[in-house]
Amino acid sequence: MLEKQVYPDLRHYPGGPPIPPYDVTGHTLGMLMGVDVDQVDEPVAADLTLLETIEPRRTPLPARPDWGYAFPPSSNAGFLAAARLQAAGIPVYRAAGRFESNAREHAPGTWLVPPADDAERILEQVAEETGLVVTAVDRAPRVEGHRLREPTRVGLWRVANNMPGGWMMWLFEQYELDHAVVSSLDFEGDLADRYDVIVLPSGTSRTRIIRGLSPDRHDESWRWAYGVGQAGWRKLRRWVEEDGGTLIALGSAVAAARRLLDLPIEPVLPARGLPARYGNRGGPTRITLGEVERRLRDVFRSSAELSRTLRSRVVDPTSLFFSPGTLLKQEYNPRHPVGYGMPETWPVFFRFDQAYQLLPGFDIPAEVVSRYPDDDDMVASGWLLGDEFLRERANVVAFEVGRGTAVTMGSQIAFRTQTRATFKLLFNAIFHGPSQPVTAAELATLQ
Structure with missing residues (x-):
């Protein structure tokens, strides 16, 4: 549990798609918990005492300070x-x-x-x-500083049958956040009256937000999970842009946030899905010999075009990039409010997630809070194919969107609530989004 996992490169055939593991491949406990662990390969000679119980270190509260x-x-x-x-x-x-x-x-x-x-x-x-x-x-x-909003009211968009949302609910309960599950009923009123922050767990998509569960097939007890429709989708956008709400998206939910707010990022990893030969449901298409020759010339006109074509039309994407639950190297900006308390480098958990690159977006300022390093080997523990696709790509990005904010987290930084080392990214985003900046003079009052 404490060692770095080195998982074998198992393929269906040489150079072919990988054989998926039963579950994850990187579960080094110290990396997940945020604890430095040193491996000692030589016997240790020391006077030791067996401890029957271990209690956390407690530091008494200091005497009441002047400030x-x-x-x-x-x-x-x-x-x-x-x-x-x-x-x-x-x-x-x-x-x-x-x-x-x-x-x-x-x-x-x-x-x-x-x-x-x-x-x-x-x-x-x-x-x-x-x-x-x-x-x-x-x-x-x-x-200077920030004053937290009192209270910071958190909405958890837990669509039906969403396991990451269940884990997130448990996490919020453990840390006693002021939270509630977002309901379709909330969209009948003013969202700003209920929530300062809304969190979209992985698995939340535009379709599931708009359509949700059908009222024709689910009774009133499921009304919280009904879809909010196109009007609700637009209302969610106004809640960020006009009301100053904070939207946080994790894992695959980043795609929904990106589309909702036109965020200036785009995914960079090969898409997972059926190869192109399975995608044409309309039957074969007739093309002329001349058209075939033209397409071949276009494909081979440059190595970049050939690589693009191979990725999108020929090669199984998992043969190019595959990360089935891996601890990957990561760089952080601990001076950014979303990165407060993080070390400059620490592994992040990645399981069939996505990485991003920033696009020009003059109307929406963006700052990268964490990224993958410029490294030939991204693995801290576990198994990864396609290190080169991640090099210097963004993971956690913070945006200013109108009067509000958005934070996207490409990897599942709270996966199954096991990744305690990266909880801070989520909690920082929650508490900072609706906070108010204060000057040094205002901070000095502590009022």
Whole structure:
């Protein structure tokens, strides 16, 4: 479980499509959990004591500071603390830059809370449960920041029979987010009155949003999963552009967000599906010998055109690119609010997902939060065919769309809620989207 998995390159025939594994091929526990693990190949000589029980390290809450409390963006427990503080009506801030206090350096995204009685009670409770380290800050840092919206109301678009949506619901419950499942009934009113953020789990498509379950085949108990129609689709777009909503899409749901908001990205990986010879349901098409010769000349006029034709019309796409549950190398921008608390490099889980490249989009500013490195070997653990397709391609991208925001995550950064190392990307996007920027002077008030 702690070792890097090296999966064999198994094909149906040499150079042909791969033989799929039963499940995933990369499940190195330390990489999934965000824990550095060093393999020791030599016997260790040391005076050791057998521990009967292991308890998380607990750091006592410091004495009440003159200005405020701080806790790091690197711990997932910070999101639990933020959710509980919001539920108690306590203002929560995040520093937009690095600062020092009491000889301690604080990273961008550090959480900042006023020293109120209720805040101390909640922070002490979370620290006791999780080992979250809370420190004292006696003077206001000279940095800008963000004030979280109180509360941050999250809508989970859990279409019927969507397993990633079920896992996401469980995750939101564990971290006590203020959330609800988006219902078709919500579209009869004002979406902005109910949600600040809407999350589209993998498996959510434009068709499933618009059509949903049929009222003719499902009774009123399933009304939450009915389709919202074209009018609802347009309303969702207005909720982002005009009402300032935050839309977050994971995995295959990125395609729906891209189409909804005309996001300036396009997929770069070979499409999975039936080879072209199975796609013509209308029967054979007659073409002349001259047309055949013309098409062949076009195909062979350049290596790029030949490669494109082979990928789209001849070769099984899985022979070119195949990632059946692999931990892949990833680079992050921890200075971006969606990347707060992330290391500059850490593996990301990828299972039949997609990578993207940015397109010119002057009306929609975009920033890459995480990308695949310029590397010949993308695998951190597991099996991958087609490393070259991922080189320097985008995974997590943040967009400004009208008055709102959108964040797309090409890989499933919360896959089966096992990938704790990358939960922060999702939670950061949720809390930052509806937050308000504040100046250093405004941050200093903590009000």
